[in-house]
Amino acid sequence: MDAKKTLVEFKNIVDPYLNAYFEKKAKEAGEIDIIAEETVRLIKDYTMAGGKRIRPAFLYFGYLASGGKKNKKILEVSICVELLHSFLLIHDDIMDRDATRHGVATMHERFKAIGARYKLSDDHDHFGNSMAIMAGDMAAAMACEAIFSSKFSPALIVKALNKLQEIIFITVPGQMIDVIMQYAEVATEEEILKMHECKTARYTFEGPLQLGCLLAGGSKKTFQYFSDYSLPLGKAFQIQDDILGVFGDEKKIGKPVGSDIIEGKQTLLVIKALEWGTKEQKQVLKKYLKKKNLTPKEIDEFRIVIQETGSLKYSQELAANFIQEALRAIKKIDCKNKEAKEFLVGIADYMLNREV
Secondary structure (H helix, E strand, O other): OOHHHHHHHHHHHHHHHHHHHHHHHHHHHHOOOHHHHHHHHHHHHHHHOOOOOHHHHHHHHHHHHOOOOOOHHHHHHHOHHHHHHHHHHHHHHHHHOOOEEOOEEOHHHHHHHHHHHOOOOOOHHHHHHHHHHHHHHHHHHHHHHHHHOOOOOHHHHHHHHHHHHHHHHHHHHHHHHHHHHHHHOOOOHHHHHHHHHHHHHHHHHHHHHHHHHHHHOOOHHHHHHHHHHHHHHHHHHHHHHHHHHHHOOHHHHOOOOOHHHHHOOOOHHHHHHHHHOOHHHHHHHHHHOOOOOOOHHHHHHHHHHHHHOOHHHHHHHHHHHHHHHHHHHHOOOOOOOHHHHHHHHHHHHHHHHOOO
16 A cells, blocks of 8 residues: 555545534634634644644544444544644744744744734744644644544543543653753663654554544554554654654755754754764764754755764664564554555555655
């Protein structure tokens, strides 16, 4: 199966459900206050601007793999993890000081512009950040509401809501580790992989798959096998994401190339280059980490060091090893649906070679 093509097809299927949900919530918010309605519409614009809908896809195929049948109600509830994604990204953008996401202005930048336009504050940055934090909170509430209002049984809804909170509870410490490492400006490979597991693997792969399994009434064994598959897959995904953050195409990845360098992120690429680099190479890395307004030439110099130290090759090989671990785990899963099995295998292959 061409997993990339499947993701595109699934996005076309699920986006109308996501769009309809936002319209419904905007109407409800309008009855409260015009600010609430405008915030829902800003969240909608932010969410619909890009993204592959990989999390709803994992929930959906996890449901099919566990014995669930194709129906409207699983598509309606699958949007909960995309709303969760927007909640976490909105807050992440503030912490990373990113101005764009998926080629559009981030939430705090949009509110910053609104504050400036209407002269609501002398401190436009603080106003933008404050409003964006609340917008993120609103997206989190909608993620829960999408499950609560679904057409599944009350017992399954309670289990799914509990699982959603568990995902958030595990993901937040991963983000905390990320922030601490940026300020400490030092990290170990073990710490970085732990951060990848908590921050990415749990909410992007394991959580959605297990949510689908829960809603299908899947077995405890399948639930566990989804973890064995998704945790190494998530680590590989994030390692690839960090590589693309330095070597990718800005138009394809949807955010500025080099933003990780500007933020001084302690990625596997960085720590291995610092560990193996010469004195001169280390000086280049330290010179550009956290440097504002990096030029294309400076980014190229940074890339050369990452390549020459062997850090890029090491990261690529480690990601490949994690993918193989995930593929071995798939063989243990008793998939009830052929399409779901093909997707899980195909997405692992896609992750290894992805460019976006």
